[in-house]
Amino acid sequence: MGYTTFTRSSPAIKFVSQISQPGALDTLKQDRVLARNTEPTLDQHSEQDSQLRATDDAQPAFVNHPISAPPQNPSKGGYLTRLLIFLALAFAVAPAIVGTLVRIFHASFSTVDPFTLLWLDAGNFAFILALSAAMAFFEHRQVGDYGLPLREVFQKKFWLGIVFGLAEASLLIGLIAALGGYSFGPLALSGTEILRWASIHLLLFLFVGLYEEFLFRGYLQFALSQLIGFWPAAALLSVGFGVVHLANQGEDWVGALSVAIVGFFFAFTLKRTGNLWYAVGLHMSFDWAESFLYSAPDSGEVLRGHLSYALLHGPKWLTGGSVGPEGSVFCFLTMGLQFLVVMWLFPKKTAISPSQLASPATQT
Numbered sequence: 001m002g003y004t005t006f007t008r009s010s011p012a013i014k015f016v017s018q019i020s021q022p023g024a025l026d027t028l029k030q031d032r033v034l035a036r037n038t039e040p041t042l043d044q045h046s047e048q049d050s051q052l053r054a055t056d057d058a059q060p061a062f063v064n065h066p067i068s069a070p071p072q073n074p075s076k077g078g079y080l081t082r083l084l085i086f087l088a089l090a091f092a093v094a095p096a097i098v099g100t101l102v103r104i105f106h107a108s109f110s111t112v113d114p115f116t117l118l119w120l121d122a123g124n125f126a127f128i129l130a131l132s133a134a135m136a137f138f139e140h141r142q143v144g145d146y147g148l149p150l151r152e153v154f155q156k157k158f159w160l161g162i163v164f165g166l167a168e169a170s171l172l173i174g175l176i177a178a179l180g181g182y183s184f185g186p187l188a189l190s191g192t193e194i195l196r197w198a199s200i201h202l203l204l205f206l207f208v209g210l211y212e213e214f215l216f217r218g219y220l221q222f223a224l225s226q227l228i229g230f231w232p233a234a235a236l237l238s239v240g241f242g243v244v245h246l247a248n249q250g251e252d253w254v255g256a257l258s259v260a261i262v263g264f265f266f267a268f269t270l271k272r273t274g275n276l277w278y279a280v281g282l283h284m285s286f287d288w289a290e291s292f293l294y295s296a297p298d299s300g301e302v303l304r305g306h307l308s309y310a311l312l313h314g315p316k317w318l319t320g321g322s323v324g325p326e327g328s329v330f331c332f333l334t335m336g337l338q339f340l341v342v343m344w345l346f347p348k349k350t351a352i353s354p355s356q357l358a359s360p361a362t363q364t
Contacts, residue, residue, distance in 0.1 A: 098123035125211035147276040161281025169289035185309035197305035201292040209283035238263030251300040255323035272346040297324030
């Protein structure tokens with residue numbers, strides 16, 4: 001299951017965005033509920049508010065209602081127009097600008113050079129962040145409403161994603177090795193070079209995770225959800241996620257299918273966790289483990305500075321061939337396990353309706 005970047009492009013800037021908590025519940029609905037009951041005390045009122053907020057935290061804001069919504073929400077035509085503008089700028093203009101700048105300022109341009117890819121992904125992420133900020137301005141929202149709230153940067157969900165990304169990559173490589181399809185090989189690095197290249201790859205894949213998750217499951221997911229619903233939008237964008245990976249050298253349709261399923265899984269984590277930080281952490285750590293730690297091809301590419309001279313040998317259904325472990329049949333197994341892990345970590349919460357809060361049972 002490779003999550004590697006698919007386009008290469010521009011210089012990095014700091015990730016700076018302000019976010020706000022999801023908008024408060026419609027006070028009119030609360031007034032109607034309270035009108036049917038005796039006057040509540042202040043304590044009862046605040047307890048009801050906290051219960052309602054608690055049930056909403058695990059859902060992405062745009063699934064059920066708009067966050068920080070302006071007095072008049074944009075029409076479907078408005079969302080479609082912005083969506084088309086975003087697509088054109090994100091998939092045509094951004095890669096061209098960023099790619100040109102990196103070629104100018106980074107002489108040793110290569111798609112297997114971690115430094116080249118770092119500048120490309122950081123630059124593309126900066127462009128998408130700025131573009132999302134523009135959309136947030138026009139929609140009277142905060143950038144964090146599109147999936148990367150600053151209040152949760154590098155918090156619990158991100159680290160959980162890292163843990164289970166490492167676990168999945170290790171299980172996948174372990175299964176292939178158990179059937180004789182993978183050999184770690186002798187070390188390709190030694191001494192301080194191990195720490196140096198490990199850190200470079202970590203930083204690279206952090207930006208890979210930020211860029212790809214925010215591109216496919218940020219504003220695009222938000223706007224498309226307003227037009228056709230969350231799950232149809234997730235399915236459509238996941239197919240696109242797989243298709244664009246076909247541009248990677250060595251990628252094939254099996255690997256692209258794997259990536260598409262991964263994309264849908266990341267949309268599932270957005271639905272269950274409420275934002276993209278779990279997906280970013282998992283995306284980052286899986287790619288790092290596959291590319292650096294286990295030194296295997298990731299979406300058909302073997303990057304410079306990997307830890308060992310690892311070898312994949314055996315039938316393609318086992319090893320994934322030139323695609324790498326993401327093309328192995330075991331990748332589909334480990335992805336299925338990831339769905340179960342997220343369902344266990346972030347169980348679906350049943351919303352509490354105002355009528356339920358108003359009943360005597362909930363007020364005792």
